[in-house]
Amino acid sequence: MAEKKLGLQTVKLKNPPSIISTSSIVGPKESEGPLREYFDIKLEDDLFGEKSWEKAESKMVREAVRNAIEKAKLKPQDIDYYFGGDLLNQIISSSFAARELQIPFFGLYGACSTMTESLSLGAMNIDGGYSDYVVAATSSHFCSAERQFRFPLEHGNQRPPTSQWTVTGSGAAVLAKKGNGPYITYVTTGRVMDFGIKDANNMGAAMAPAAADTILRHFKDTGFDAKDYDLIITGDLGKVGRDLTVDLVFKNGYDISSNFTDCGVEIFDLENQDVHAGGSGCGCSAVVFCGYLYNQLLNKNLKKVLLISTGALLSPTSTMQGESIPGIAHGVTIERMG
Amino acid sequence: MEKKMEEKLKKDFEKIVHKKNPTSKFVKDCVMAFVVGGLICDIGQFFMNTFLSLGIPKEDVSYYNAAVMVFLGAFLTGLGVYDDIGKHAGAGSIVPITGFSNSIVSPAMEFKREGYVFGVGAKMFVIAGPVLVYGISSSVIVGIIYYFLK
Numbered sequence: 030m031a032e033k034k035l036g037l038q039t040v041k042l043k044n045p046p047s048i049i050s051t052s053s054i055v056g057p058k059e060s061e062g063p064l065r066e067y068f069d070i071k072l073e074d075d076l077f078g079e080k081s082w083e084k085a086e087s088k089m090v091r092e093a094v095r096n097a098i099e100k101a102k103l104k105p106q107d108i109d110y111y112f113g114g115d116l117l118n119q120i121i122s123s124s125f126a127a128r129e130l131q132i133p134f135f136g137l138y139g140a141c142s143t144m145t146e147s148l149s150l151g152a153m154n155i156d157g158g159y160s161d162y163v164v165a166a167t168s169s170h171f172c173s174a175e176r177q178f179r180f181p182l183e184h185g186n187q188r189p190p191t192s193q194w195t196v197t198g199s200g201a202a203v204l205a206k207k208g209n210g211p212y213i214t215y216v217t218t219g220r221v222m223d224f225g226i227k228d229a230n231n232m233g234a235a236m237a238p239a240a241a242d243t244i245l246r247h248f249k250d251t252g253f254d255a256k257d258y259d260l261i262i263t264g265d266l267g268k269v270g271r272d273l274t275v276d277l278v279f280k281n282g283y284d285i286s287s288n289f290t291d292c293g294v295e296i297f298d299l300e301n302q303d304v305h306a307g308g309s310g311c312g313c314s315a316v317v318f319c320g321y322l323y324n325q326l327l328n329k330n331l332k333k334v335l336l337i338s339t340g341a342l343l344s345p346t347s348t349m350q351g352e353s354i355p356g357i358a359h360g361v362t363i364e365r366m367g
Numbered sequence: 368m369e370k371k372m373e374e375k376l377k378k379d380f381e382k383i384v385h386k387k388n389p390t391s392k393f394v395k396d397c398v399m400a401f402v403v404g405g406l407i408c409d410i411g412q413f414f415m416n417t418f419l420s421l422g423i424p425k426e427d428v429s430y431y432n433a434a435v436m437v438f439l440g441a442f443l444t445g446l447g448v449y450d451d452i453g454k455h456a457g458a459g460s461i462v463p464i465t466g467f468s469n470s471i472v473s474p475a476m477e478f479k480r481e482g483y484v485f486g487v488g489a490k491m492f493v494i495a496g497p498v499l500v501y502g503i504s505s506s507v508i509v510g511i512i513y514y515f516l517k
Contacts, residue, residue, distance in 0.1 A: 081480045181477035183444050184494065185453020185460050185469050187396075190389040224380040234384045238376070242368045272387050281372055306389070 033156070036250025038243075039217045046155040046163075047208025048363065051319035052097035054089045056171065056197025059308075059316065062297045067320035068198075069096060075172060075197055083121060086170035089199040090115070090126035094166050097201040097319075101162075108132045108203070109160030112147035115168045115311050116140065116195075117177060122168050132164065140340030141265050142219070143167040144200065144315040145359040148336075151204045152213040152361065161206045168199035169310030178229070178345055191231040193267045194304035196296060200315030202323070211326040215362035217247040221342065223355040229348045233270025233293075233306055236339040239356035240266060241277035243337055247360050248283060255285040259331045262322070263358070264314035264338035265293040267307030292317035314338040326365055333364040400459030403452065407463045411436055433464055440468030445476070470494040 035041045053068045060071035070092065077085040090113070098105055111130065114137035115122040127134035139146040147165035154160050172182060174195040180186055204213070222242050226235040240263045248254050255261065266274060271291040278285050292314045293307035318336055325331040337360040343352070368376070376383070414435050418428045440463075443449040449469045453460045460466050471491055478490035492499065 176477055180494070181473040183447060183450050183469070183473035183476055185444075185449045185451075185456075185466065185473075187454060187457040190391055224377045226380070226384065231384070231388070234388070238368075238380070242373075245368055269387060269389065273384065276383065276387070277368075277376060280376065281368055 035215070036246070038220070038246045039215055039250035040153060041215055041251075042152055042156040042213060044156050044206070045212035045214045046152045046204040046206060047210050047212050048202050048323065049205045049208040050097050050101035051200065051202045051323045052093045052100060053200045053316040053320040054093050054096075054198055055312075055316050055320075058171070058194075058302065059196060059198055059296060062302065064296055064317065064321045067324050068316060069320070072197075075170070082170055082172040082176070083117060086115065086117070086122040086168055086173050086199070087125040089170070089197075090122050090166055090168045090201075091129050093168070093199040093201040093319075094126060094130055094132075094164055097164060097166070097203050101203045101205070103162060103203065105130050105132055108162045108164050110135060110151070110154060111164045111166070112137060112151045112154075113164075113166040114138050114143040114147065116174055122170075122173075123166070126166075139338075139357060139359065140342050141169070141309060141311050141313065142338040142340030142357050142359050143311045144264065144318060145336055145338035145361050148202065148204070148213060148361050149216040149218060149359055152216060155204055155206050163204045164201055165204065166199065166201035167311040167315045169195050169197070169312035171195045171197045171310075174310060188305055189230045190305050191228070191233065191267075191269050192305045193232060193265065193293060193307055193309035194297065194302075195310040196265075196293075196308045196313040196316065198310075198312035198316040200312065200319030202319055211323070211363050211365050213361050214364055215247070215251055215360075217243055217250060217360040219243040219246075219358040219360070221355045221357050223353050225353045227348075227351070227353050229343060229354065231269065232265075232309060232341045232354065233267040234273055235341050235343075235354035236266055236356035236358065237270045237273035237277060239358040240270070240274045240337055240339050241281070243358040243360050244274070244278055244285065244335070245281050245283065247335065247362075251362075254283055255288060258288060258333050258335050260322075261285055261289045261335045262295075262317075262337070263289075263291045264336075264340075265307070265309040266291045266339055267293045267305075267309065268299060269306045270339075295321070311338075322363075326363065329365065333362065336361050336363060396457055399455050400457045402459070403456035404459030404463060407436075407460065407465055410439070411463070436464045437468040440465030441472045444469045444472040449473075467495060467498065470498075
């Protein structure tokens with residue numbers, strides 16, 4: 030068995046990389062949400078001074094990455110690799126940002142699971158001795174996602190209560206070989222799970238089996254359970270998917286109900302912000318982690334967190350062809366030492 | 368997840384999801400659709416009466432009326448109001464001709480950035496296209512049946 034592999038799907042990092050800085054940018058609606066004080070940059074205009082939503086999203090990525098690197102007192106040329114992706118076709122937000130940043134770039138697509146996918150690969154890259162500094166970043170934009178996956182913005186349709194609201198935001202984290210933490214200590218890579226959900230307006234339900242499976246796999250591989258964590262938090266399951274995940278995990282013999290939540294539930298005020306089941310999108314777990322969770326880890330309010338970004342691997346074409354929605358979830362353990 | 372458990376949960380998943388899913392507020396949605404849909408019809412009727420009182424022949428009035436209502440739908444879409452109405456009214460604002468207008472104007476606005484030919488021109492009918500195709504097709508079929516039965 031591989032030297033650092035633990036169980037079936039987990040890696041234990043020998044030299045845990047330190048997350049030395051993060052940066053988060055959010056749109057106007059997120060700036061009114063309960064986590065508003067934790068975000069670095071709050072946009073008043075969701076076009077960000079650009080001519081299209083796509084250009085605005087790419088600018089958010091670029092600025093988030095630049096800001097995170099600056100906060101770490103580094104320069105873009107100090108960064109060995111940039112791992113990132115987003116929701117738009119051919120991941121243009123990320124690659125167009127990489128065009129400006131000129132950091133060697135690995136473009137990833139894990140739908141909304143891309144934040145932990147990029148953190149996982151970045152952490153393994155550093156632990157493997159291939160780099161000193163790595164940046165992991167993802168983004169999503171409500172308006173660019175709507176036009177790609179759903180209806181034009183001004184179309185007068187009604188959303189079902191299971192639908193979610195794509196977060197406008199981008200988060201970037203700089204990982205380093207040395208630093209004062211918090212550290213990425215374990216990486217559990219998810220497998221694609223499909224329990225046959227076909228309703229593209231119920232992504233939480235489509236992704237819940239993948240989230241539950243990754244949590245269970247992580248527990249089995251590492252020997253941890255819910256008690257070992259201050260917080261277990263999924264990416265963008267929303268209210269429906271969060272409850273389903275607790276249920277699925279419970280049916281497999283673990284009770285996570287006391288310290289489990291979801292970034293999509295936390296980022297918006299579900300009662301008053303008209304977001305139905307909660308937030309979604311790559312940007313959801315990215316800004317909640319880079320904004321809120323990172324702050325809580327630095328301030329020692331949280332010591333050990335299991336972050337599991339969740340992705341629905343559908344496309345508008347697959348939905349129209351009647352395919353069900355495969356889900357994926359990647360987990361990373363982030364902890365302070367001492 | 369253990370293989371056996373996974374298969375069992377996969378089989379029962381539809382039921383589990385069904386139990387957890389929040390349901391739409393059926394009565395409220397119906398009332399809102401009825402009220403807003405009814406109001407749109409009232410406005411239409413108002414214009415119809417006005418045109419009739421202006422002495423426009425009865426058989427021409429519906430053309431005038433459609434033009435006004437389509438304009439209103441497009442105008443409210445352009446102002447960014449129609450999607451807010453639709454959020455609350457649902458079918459109440461989709462079914463009337465103003466909703467048809469909204470379904471053409473909203474993609475036209477959205478895809479302007481891709482240019483006037485392959486953006487506006489090509490994408491304008493992404494939502495309304497099926498309505499036109501099947502609306503026109505079925506009217507042709509009904510027309511043929513009517514011709515033979517007459």
